[in-house]
Amino acid sequence: MASPFKNGDRQTQFRARVWQRRMSEHRETAARLARDYALILLGATLLAVSMHLFFIPHQLVAGGLSGTAQIINSFTGWPIGTLTFLLNIPLFIVGWRFLGGRRFLARTVVASFVFSAVLDGLLQWLWPDVVLTEDLALNALYGGVTAGVAVGLIFRAKATSGGTDILARILERRFGMPLSQAYLYTDGLVVFLAGLAFDWEHALYAVIGLYVGGVMVELTLNGSNVMRVATIVTSQPEAVAAGILADLERGVTDWTGRGMYTGVERHVLLCAVSRAEIVQLKAIVHETDPHAFVIIGQAQEVLGEGFRSLVEA
Incomplete structure (x- = not known):
């Protein structure tokens, strides 16, 4: 079926969209x-x-x-x-x-x-x-x-x-x-x-x-709300990540690591949370994998989805 728009019309619409985008920027x-x-x-x-x-x-x-x-x-x-x-x-x-x-x-x-x-x-x-x-x-x-x-x-x-x-x-x-x-x-x-x-x-x-x-x-x-970054070494990555995603609504990144002493491969989860969410995060990890190894550090600034926008920074 032939397009209802002529080439000239499509070019005009394209130019109009480009102009609108530039004006918005x-x-x-x-x-x-x-x-x-x-x-x-x-x-x-x-x-x-x-x-x-x-x-x-x-x-x-x-x-x-x-x-x-x-x-x-x-x-x-x-x-x-x-x-x-x-x-x-x-x-x-x-x-x-x-x-x-x-x-x-x-x-x-x-x-x-x-x-x-x-x-x-x-x-x-x-x-x-x-x-x-x-x-x-x-x-x-x-x-x-x-x-x-x-x-x-x-x-x-x-x-x-x-x-x-x-x-x-x-x-x-x-x-x-x-x-x-x-x-x-x-x-x-x-x-x-x-x-x-x-x-x-x-x-x-x-x-x-x-x-x-x-x-x-x-x-x-x-800002005064300095964020926290949790690194979680666990054998139950799916369960831990599911708890964080459901209860805290925070994103989780999964890495694969290997213990240099045991030689055993383990999953390493990375998650950024607010200071107020740390207690809940530790409870989630404890309930799903009591043997997990958890490191919680302070992040000076966290930028991206769910946190401060990169544009505002």
Whole structure:
């Protein structure tokens, strides 16, 4: 039977579908771009507010180049935001090389510029000489929380606020180092110099703020719901997998392994679950194969069906 559509009609329909698909992709790209730059503006502004309220008035160094700018400011009086932006310029090049090219560079420059402009301009005009509390512990704690959330928002937008954020991000990506640990390494020298420039009590409180900030960056970036990965060595793979699929509605991957001591082939099941599902998972394995060997580890991030989408990541 001849097709009811002529060749020209089929070509027109094909072109229309291609055009619709491209328009949909452009809309999604524009929406993601708008979301990313909104996160950058929000994060950079919150970071400037954190510096203005908690770190600068109490000589608690924020670490990185902004902390370096605080030390220079104590001797010269030069504006901290402007100093931070100028000191960032060499690291912009490093970040462009290792963290994402022109897109990364553009977003990081925007974040650094907004931070500097808000800190040196807007806050000095709207909210000068503000002191919420003289307690160094409270300032270190709340400064770390607010700065960590701010930097996490900027990271989620595939940018950094510049400075040692760039170096910390490189350490995380290249070597798998947790951000809280990476910040302690990259900011250690700045804290030492702050101890010499101000006093050691302030420097020690600053370390608390830096650690809290690193933890909050991880929570903001990856969420508080850190997942668990279970590796189950079992002789009853079908029964164990069936229980997990039915009760937890989680996917299971089956591998074949061989014990090097016994030489016996065994099935190895891999499953990612939430922290709340661990107790139920262990009960399923215990009921179906009490002799199974189970390893439960922590996964920093799980992406894919049933978890966070790769597109959102």
